[in-house]
Amino acid sequence: MTDVAVEVASLSKWFGTFLALDDVSLRVPRGCSTVLCGPSGSGKSTLLRCLNGLETWQEGEVRIAGTRVRSRPGDLVALRRRVGMVFQSFHLFPHLDVLANVSLPPRINLRLPRAEAEDRAHRLLAEVGMAELARMFPAQLSGGQKQRVAIARALAMEPQVLLFDEPTSALDPESVGEVLDVMTQLAEHGRTMVVVTHEMGFARRVCHEVVFLSDGRIVECAPADRFFSDPASDRARTFLGQVCR
Amino acid sequence: MKTHVPDVGRGHRLVRGLGSRRSASSLLAWAVALVAAGITLPDIVGWALVDATWVAEDRAGCDPAGACWAFVVNRLPQFAFGFYPPEERWRAAVALAWPLVSLAIALGPGFRRRAAVVAAALAFYPPVAGLLLLGGLLGLPRVPTSQWGGMTMTVFVGTVAFVAAFPIGLGLALARRSSLPALRLLGTGFIEIWRGLPLIAVLFIAVVMVPLALPPGTELPRLVLALVGITLYTSSYLAEVFRGGLQSLGAGQGEAASALGFTYWSAQRYVVVPQALMAVVPGILNTVVALFKDTTYVLVVGLFDFLSIVSAAVADPRWLGLATEGYVFVGLVYWAFCFLLSRVSARIERDIGRGRERGRSA
Numbered sequence A: 001m002t003d004v005a006v007e008v009a010s011l012s013k014w015f016g017t018f019l020a021l022d023d024v025s026l027r028v029p030r031g032c033s034t035v036l037c038g039p040s041g042s043g044k045s046t047l048l049r050c051l052n053g054l055e056t057w058q059e060g061e062v063r064i065a066g067t068r069v070r071s072r073p074g075d076l077v078a079l080r081r082r083v084g085m086v087f088q089s090f091h092l093f094p095h096l097d098v099l100a101n102v103s104l105p106p107r108i109n110l111r112l113p114r115a116e117a118e119d120r121a122h123r124l125l126a127e128v129g130m131a132e133l134a135r136m137f138p139a140q141l142s143g144g145q146k147q148r149v150a151i152a153r154a155l156a157m158e159p160q161v162l163l164f165d166e167p168t169s170a171l172d173p174e175s176v177g178e179v180l181d182v183m184t185q186l187a188e189h190g191r192t193m194v195v196v197t198h199e200m201g202f203a204r205r206v207c208h209e210v211v212f213l214s215d216g217r218i219v220e221c222a223p224a225d226r227f228f229s230d231p232a233s234d235r236a237r238t239f240l241g242q243v244c245r
Numbered sequence B: 001m002k003t004h005v006p007d008v009g010r011g012h013r014l015v016r017g018l019g020s021r022r023s024a025s026s027l028l029a030w031a032v033a034l035v036a037a038g039i040t041l042p043d044i045v046g047w048a049l050v051d052a053t054w055v056a057e058d059r060a061g062c063d064p065a066g067a068c069w070a071f072v073v074n075r076l077p078q079f080a081f082g083f084y085p086p087e088e089r090w091r092a093a094v095a096l097a098w099p100l101v102s103l104a105i106a107l108g109p110g111f112r113r114r115a116a117v118v119a120a121a122l123a124f125y126p127p128v129a130g131l132l133l134l135g136g137l138l139g140l141p142r143v144p145t146s147q148w149g150g151m152t153m154t155v156f157v158g159t160v161a162f163v164a165a166f167p168i169g170l171g172l173a174l175a176r177r178s179s180l181p182a183l184r185l186l187g188t189g190f191i192e193i194w195r196g197l198p199l200i201a202v203l204f205i206a207v208v209m210v211p212l213a214l215p216p217g218t219e220l221p222r223l224v225l226a227l228v229g230i231t232l233y234t235s236s237y238l239a240e241v242f243r244g245g246l247q248s249l250g251a252g253q254g255e256a257a258s259a260l261g262f263t264y265w266s267a268q269r270y271v272v273v274p275q276a277l278m279a280v281v282p283g284i285l286n287t288v289v290a291l292f293k294d295t296t297y298v299l300v301v302g303l304f305d306f307l308s309i310v311s312a313a314v315a316d317p318r319w320l321g322l323a324t325e326g327y328v329f330v331g332l333v334y335w336a337f338c339f340l341l342s343r344v345s346a347r348i349e350r351d352i353g354r355g356r357e358r359g360r361s362a
């Protein structure tokens, strides 16, 4: 076991001829939460999706808990069972109720017996404050409720790393807080998280490290306190000026 | 906050409604329909019911003023079972009733796991009903496929072709959307070839040309060859219906399943395909109705389905000149069956809708 949960070394990725990630290197220690920020189109989602193999890349290397991610289908499936992901637009399974959304992945992918998977789902739903709504269908939930179920669903696989891609960007302002509260709680319990977000207040309060991307390159990588109080690069300063108003 | 809506009153709304142009045209339509019914219905009812003869030995025993249903009544066993040996007819009756009972269960009162029960009943139908009709084991005398026929043949061919075409169509739809170019090409090619041929041509190819390609000496019954042809033909139509359902999902569902560690196959099984199928229930049932009616084409390769056995009976000298009765009966039976299918479709759609609603009250 290593203390580095995620390690990215000299990663480059092209979409056709467009260079989306340019020689990106990154380390996330276990138990730390890291924020990925940067202007729209800077490659945040792409980088995040490389970490669980939803995207392939051309150069460089990704290691999760010391194991190299290679794009062989069997390896990828094994990897994704150890890396959870929460999407901007939830992607809950609309044909299943909340309980089944959370209990299906461990039941099928970890071969847990149904009763055990449902126990786990009930426990996680209670953790995100959704215990009462276990029998609802996704279409009946508000955005914030959906995202909390999506977080519980990702946790049901007991992942070593949690990835969030703008988890609050599709939410109405009242719902943002309830999702950020859940994420704060996770970070405080020592979850390893990589979070793409524009919620700079959350980043500053909760996360340990900030990685600032621009045009597919890491421009700045610093402890959260320092990044917000004294950004080293002009581009980060401009960005913070825009995002924090 | 609740706003108070003043009670306008039902009668008021009704009067306003009647005054609108929509109601005027609807009244007109009703009037036309009633007049048309008034002109035609007495004649039809008089012929079909009032003056009809239900029991007679032959044509001469029928009242010429009305329908001679005695013909249909007399020939009913043959219409139902073809030339299946009379003492073995219970086997044909089981094969005929099985799919109908499955549909009735689908339409009847709901119970836990009803969908699974109906699916299992249909999945086991082809091998079990096939062996039951064919016999030659478990002490059942062998009945060659050339003696099968009538409604049993129609229902058997339709059900077997549907049950076999369903998984093939699903496989083709998945192949057509695969990320592997060779598989995609194969799926697309197969679908386009079979969909591009008229069913009659498919049947001729199956019955006339396939035996030429088989090693000499192998002999397959025409029914088997026709079944293979109809199955492949139907599977290409179903594949396109399924593909529509798969496309309605968008990439997010598949990605979410991948990100949770589902393998390709388990993602399809638990996440993608159930949603895709629910989205295209009307399209699937539409294909089944078309398939059921298309089974009449097996007559061109010498199989006696329901329609062709009635046609043959109409030429019987003892009942000459009763084509109207024969074909009206055929039409009613086909119509009833297709209507049953469309009720099943509506029922499934309603159940899916209610599934989405469930918990709203909880």
Ligand SMILES: Nc1ncnc2c1ncn2[C@@H]1O[C@H](COP(=O)(O)OP(=O)(O)O)[C@@H](O)[C@H]1O
Residues within 6 Å of the ligand: A015, A018, A020, A038, A039, A040, A041, A042, A043, A044, A045, A046, A047
């Ligand atoms: N599938 C794709 N094909 C081509 N270009 C893409 C694709 N996905 C993303 N890109 C491009 O890569 C760049 C980075 O995208 P993304 O990672 O989504 O940015 P961010 O999440 O930071 O807004 C963008 O310029 C985008 O247009």
Ligand SMILES: [Mg+2]
Residues within 6 Å of the ligand: A044, A045, A046, A166
């Ligand atoms: Mg993005």
